[in-house]
Amino acid sequence: MSNRRPCRLFHVDAFTRERFCGNPAIIVLDADALSEEQMQTMAAEINGETAFVLEAESSDHDLQIKYFTPRHPVAFVGHATIAAHYVLAKKMDMPERRLRLRTDVGIVEIDVTQVDGDFRIGITQNPPMLGPVIPDHHRRQVLDALGISSPSLHGDCPLQIMTKGGARLLIGLNSVALLDSLKPNFEELARLTSHVGAEGYFVFAAADGTDGQDGQIETISRMFVPARGIPEDPVSGNAHSMLGVYLVNNGLLTPREGRAVLRGRQGMWMRRPGTVEIEVECSGRVAQSVRIIGDAVIIYEAEIPV
Incomplete structure (x- = not known):
């Protein structure tokens, strides 16, 4: 230089x-x-x-x-x-x-x-793209690599890929307590990346006392991106923008007057807690824009x- x-x-x-x-x-x-x-x-x-x-x-x-x-x-x-x-x-x-x-x-x-x-x-951008729900054989492989049992999954949360700059697989759990029991096999998760079609695995649960039916929801999450050399990501704004659109699209976050708000907390397991706020502007269940605030x-x- x-x-x-x-x-x-x-x-x-x-x-x-x-x-x-x-x-x-x-x-x-x-x-x-x-x-x-x-x-x-x-x-x-x-x-x-x-x-x-x-x-x-x-x-x-x-x-x-x-x-x-x-x-x-x-x-x-x-x-x-x-x-x-x-x-x-x-x-x-x-x-x-x-x-x-x-x-x-x-x-x-x-x-x-x-x-x-x-x-x-605040960052306002076009919404992430909804991708496919992964097939059952990949679903089993991903759950095994994360140490998640099928009964731990939230019944209304499909294992679905979302894309915005990169691809993430969103995985919803029944309770926040289950996030503490994850046992990610980073080598296997990295190997699965090309098969599943997602670089990262974003695992989340709704915080206690929040159900998303009043236009707002709070979540707690963990994300693993070993294919990019990041075993666990502390706090991701981009992944939370995907989550906001995903929740609206799947009826888990009901917009009020065309807007839905997500408050996402992440990083506690790395001793780096942080908070992302997401605003999704919607027409029905279709996101028109997303604002990431931090x-x-x-x-x-x-x-x-x-």
Whole structure:
């Protein structure tokens, strides 16, 4: 790497206001001079999901972000998007505004607001796509690999694939207590990825006392993505957007006046608890748009010569 203007790097925890909770991401500003090969090298060195913020290339957007895991580029990372716009609001004097962000899944709308003395970020995008319900033979293999018995499954929750940038298999359980008994076989889950057609396995249950019939629901979840080198993901905004659409489509979350709200909690089993809020704008059971809402906190910042 040549001796040019240094990049500014921020370590941020998303979907939380508590340090060392939520989902960590690395945000790199002033990244326009970097090649994609350099971006991948940095993400591998940092060994975390990394978002590189770039200037706009045309008038249909205000900025763009490229996302990399330590292994390869990805189209979109929800928590890194929350983290990036939190950094821009705090460090670049870009508070309380709306932005058009270009990503490899298209242009998404960002809103920055102030709530309880700090910034909160919203991402509005087209809804995830409903995929197939997996066949019985794959169903048995996935349940065995997660250590789930068939009676533990929620009877109204099909094992269904959802897609938005990546594919996730959604698996609903009868109770939150069952999440504690999961015994994921990461090697087998990674092997099943190409057969099932989903990179990750999002296992959830409705919180006690919430049934989704008043336009709102609270869930608790765990997600495993070993095929991407992530045994367990702390808190996923993208997967929760899938869950919101899935619940509405399957009649488990009833919209009120065209809107349904999901409050999802994740990360407790990793000692990194975080909360995602999802708003689904609907026409009947058909989602029209999804808004992912989250907080963030900056852990540290640094400069890297490039």
